[in-house]
Amino acid sequence: MPAQAFGFALFLFCYYAHAGTWSTYATLFFANKGMTVAQIGVLMSMIQVLRIVGPNLWGYAADHYDRRVLVLRLAGFAALAGFSGFFFGNSFGHFMLAMVILNLFTSGQAPICEALMLSEMKGDLTYYGRIRMWGSIGFIVSVTLASLALEHYGIVTLPWVAAGLLVATIAAAFRLRDVPRRTHRTPPPPLLSLLRRREVMAFFLSTALMVAAHTALYTFYSLYLERNGYSKTVIGAMWSLGVVAEVMLFYHQAPLFKRWGARRLMYLALGVAVLRFLMIGAGSHMLGLLIAAQLMHAATFALHHSASVMSLQRWFSGPLQARGQALYMSISYGAGGSLGGLFLAQWWERAGAESVYYVAAALCALSAMAATLSFRWQRNDGH
Known part of the structure; x- marks a missing residue:
């Protein structure tokens, strides 16, 4: 410890x-x-x-x-x-x-x-x-x-x-x-040269798309449940359920990462996210399906966050540690969250509430494609 x-x-x-x-x-x-x-x-x-x-x-x-x-x-x-x-x-x-x-x-x-x-x-x-x-x-x-x-x-x-x-x-x-700080034999690469690497760009595109998809939850989920007739008590309980699932995953994640590694668990989180948003969109009047989808927050937030932080260590460590974490936060949650919220708000107005979650599922699928490219390019480039 x-x-x-x-x-x-x-x-x-x-x-x-x-x-x-x-x-x-x-x-x-x-x-x-x-x-x-x-x-x-x-x-x-x-x-x-x-x-x-x-x-x-x-x-x-x-x-x-x-x-x-x-x-x-x-x-x-x-x-x-x-x-x-x-x-x-x-x-x-x-x-x-x-x-x-x-x-x-x-x-x-x-x-x-x-x-x-x-x-x-x-x-x-x-x-x-x-x-x-x-x-x-x-x-x-x-x-x-x-x-x-x-x-x-x-x-x-x-x-x-x-x-x-x-x-x-x-x-x-x-x-x-x-x-x-640990001393490094060679100075760190310039930040801009790191950001120009295609595998780094694909990684940040993947995390931004994943967070953009999650604005369907953070911004609209309470309103979505209320519009479908659920009480404030049920809405609060659903949010609590998601956070409890997230805490349990954080607590028990170490052996998972030791056995499977960040890459496989990243793919798992992205696959579960596609399924989760499809379930929310299709299950507006099926409480059991919505509960199952909310338990998936353990994978789509906690597992994805930890896998992202671990993946970042490949490029941003030592003297670039704080800026690596900052870039992850600003690109994923800042740019991804802002653009996702604006885009999905417009989509809600034009196509209705359920369709927002189908679009979120599509964003997660695009995120998985970008992550696949990032991991493939890392292997090909020897990084």
């Missing part, structure tokens, strides 16, 4: 507790402040859009100055300063500025923490899943407890809850310390 395992787990718990609680309930907060649906859509899109910029900016600073923990702490204080804007002011412009500052700084924190973890593990990712799962646990615990607080005290208390979790994230960052 890595020496800082508890510190990493605590940071991820607090970070995803804040991110999950704010992203889940911010729409209700903005509506309460008089924002229109269109304005709320633009405000919430900043979470994805700033992932294109923030992780790369802070990943570069962390790698260039070799002070990852310092960058992590400073980003936390800056995010808290930006978040203070939600306690006063009621205009769209005011909230827009606060969302930009908050997400500019928080978007880089998870990749830097993961880069620290990977440096300390020195290529042995046996315990990666058991540490990363605490982020998922933080998400579900906080979202559940916050729902009780908001039910009792009202949505106006959301900024206080979310700010408290931001303070906890900063405190957790003070438990972490920088990890000495």
Whole structure:
């Protein structure tokens, strides 16, 4: 077990507790402040859009100055300063500025923490899943407890809850310390030359398509269930079921990766994703089918995420560790998530809710094709 395992787990718990609680309930907060649906859509899109910029900016600073923990702490204080804007002011412009500052700084924190973890593990990712799962646990615990607080005290208390979790994230960052880098006999290749490799481009195209497909869940799943007559209790239970499946996979993944390897498990995750989205699209009135599809979140998120992180180590390690994680976050979740959300929103309007999930299945199939090319080119090029 890595020496800082508890510190990493605590940071991820607090970070995803804040991110999950704010992203889940911010729409209700903005509506309460008089924002229109269109304005709320633009405000919430900043979470994805700033992932294109923030992780790369802070990943570069962390790698260039070799002070990852310092960058992590400073980003936390800056995010808290930006978040203070939600306690006063009621205009769209005011909230827009606060969302930009908050997400500019928080978007880089998870990749830097993961880069620290990977440096300390020195290529042995046996315990990666058991540490990363605490982020998922933080998400579900906080979202559940916050729902009780908001039910009792009202949505106006959301900024206080979310700010408290931001303070906890900063405190957790003070438990972490920088990890000495392994010395490399040769300097790392320039970042741009790495990104020009066809196998690297195919890898990032694959992960972006997979995340784009998952916006069918993150953005539309609750609305999809509600439109098909399911209660808020059932909707909440379905989300919880997915996160529990994700946590269980993270906990038990080490022997799977030792036996089968990242490439085979990546293919498995992508194949399961195609099936999962087809089941959701076809099973809108079959609760049993929807439950089975939700259990597949273990493969389509947790297994895919871990396989992606392990695949990244082939190209981005040592002095490029933080920027590799940042690129994964910004290309996959920033660009893939933003474009996927916009595209599927238009598709919902034109072709109906069920068809969104058939399109998501097609995106997963395209992702599998790109992953196949990436792995094939790696073998052919000797990388």
